[in-house]
Amino acid sequence: MMTENFTSQPLGLLKWQQGKVQFYAASAAVAWFLISPLGMAFLELPVMPISIVGAAIGIFTSFRANQAYDRWWEGRKLWGRMINSSRHWCNQALHLVDEADRETSENLVKRHIIYVHALRCLLRKQDPYKDGDFGRHLTDEERALEGSTNLTHALLDLQMRDITALNRAGRLDGHRLEAMDSTVMDLLNIQGGCERIKGTPLPRGYGYIAELLVQIFAILLPFALVHEMGFMAIPMNVVVCLAFALISEAGRVLEDPFSLFYNGLPLKALSIKIERNLRERLGETDLPESPRESPAGVLM
Numbered sequence: 001m002m003t004e005n006f007t008s009q010p011l012g013l014l015k016w017q018q019g020k021v022q023f024y025a026a027s028a029a030v031a032w033f034l035i036s037p038l039g040m041a042f043l044e045l046p047v048m049p050i051s052i053v054g055a056a057i058g059i060f061t062s063f064r065a066n067q068a069y070d071r072w073w074e075g076r077k078l079w080g081r082m083i084n085s086s087r088h089w090c091n092q093a094l095h096l097v098d099e100a101d102r103e104t105s106e107n108l109v110k111r112h113i114i115y116v117h118a119l120r121c122l123l124r125k126q127d128p129y130k131d132g133d134f135g136r137h138l139t140d141e142e143r144a145l146e147g148s149t150n151l152t153h154a155l156l157d158l159q160m161r162d163i164t165a166l167n168r169a170g171r172l173d174g175h176r177l178e179a180m181d182s183t184v185m186d187l188l189n190i191q192g193g194c195e196r197i198k199g200t201p202l203p204r205g206y207g208y209i210a211e212l213l214v215q216i217f218a219i220l221l222p223f224a225l226v227h228e229m230g231f232m233a234i235p236m237n238v239v240v241c242l243a244f245a246l247i248s249e250a251g252r253v254l255e256d257p258f259s260l261f262y263n264g265l266p267l268k269a270l271s272i273k274i275e276r277n278l279r280e281r282l283g284e285t286d287l288p289e290s291p292r293e294s295p296a297g298v299l300m
Contacts, residue, residue: 023215024218024242028233028234028236028238031226031233032234050220050224054217061210061244064202065250066251068202068250068255071255072255072257072265079194079270082119082187082270083273086277088183089108089109089183089187090112092183098172101166101171107162111142111155113136113278114155115156115159115187119191121134123194123258124258133268133271156184163181194258206251214248272288276288
C-alpha cells in the first residue's frame with residue numbers, strides 16, 4: 001500500500017512518483033547530452049527567466065495545495081461539530097424528555113448513532129446497509145429507508161417525527177421542542193457542509209495546468225543548468241521538479257477529506273467515538289472498541 005511506502009521505505013516518495021521522476025531525469029539527460037557530449041552550446045538558456053518561471057509555478061501549485069487543505073480542515077471542523085452536537089442531542093433526549101418516555105429517549109439516541117454511521121458511509125461512497133456499525137442498532141423502521149434518495153435526511157425526519165409527536169401529546173413543551181429542533185438544524189447544516197465538500201471538487205483546470213507547467217519547466221530547466229552543473233543537472237532537475245510535483249500532489253490528495261486514502265479524515269474512529277460516548281450515557285458497558293492505527297500509522 002502507498003502508506004507503507006511513505007513510512008517504511010526511505011525512497012517511498014520516489015516510488016510513488018516514479019513516472020514523473022523518470023520523466024524529469026530523462027528530460028535533463030537529453031539536455032546534458034545535447035550540450036555536453038554533442039557541444040550544442042547554443043541551446044543553453046539563461047538562468048534568470050527560468051528562475052522567474054519556477055517562482056510562478058511554485059506560487060500556482062502552493063495556491064492549489066492551500067485551497068485543498070482548507071477543504072480538509074473544514075471537513076475536520078464539521079466533524080468536530082458533529083461530535084459536540086451528538087453529545088448535546090443525547091443530553092437533550094435523556095433529560096428534556098420525561099422519564100415516562102424513556103424508551104422514546106433511548107430510541108432517539110440510538111437512531112442518532114445510526115445517523116452518524118450512515119453519514120460516514122455515504123461520504124465514503126459505501127453502502128450503509130452493508131456496514132456492521134450502521135446495522136448494530138437498526139430497527140425495521142430504519143431498514144425500510146433503504147433506497148432513500150437521502151438516507152441521512154430521512155433519519156432526521158424520523159427524529160423530528162418522534163419529538164413533535166411528544167409535543168402534540170403534551171409530554172414535551174414548546175421550549176424543549178424548539179431546543180431539540182435547533183440541534184436537528186445544526187446536524188443538517190453539518191451534513192450539508194460535508195455534502196458540499198464531497199460534491200464540489202476543485203476545478204480540474206488547477207491540477208491540469210499545474211502538471212503541464214511543471215512538465216514544461218522540467219524540459220527547460222536543464223538547459224539553464226548544464227553549463228554550470230554538468231551531469232549534476234540531472235539529479236538537480238529531479239529534485240526541483242519533484243518538489244513542485246509533490247506540492248501539487250498534496251493538493252490532490254487533500255481535496256477530498258472523506259476519502260479512504262491514507263490522509264483522509266478518520267471518520268470511522270470519529271463515528272465510533274460518538275457511539276461510545278452516547279451508549280455510555282445510556283448506561284451500557286458493552287461498547288465497541290475504538291479503532292487503532294494501522295502498522296503504517298494510519299487511523300481511518
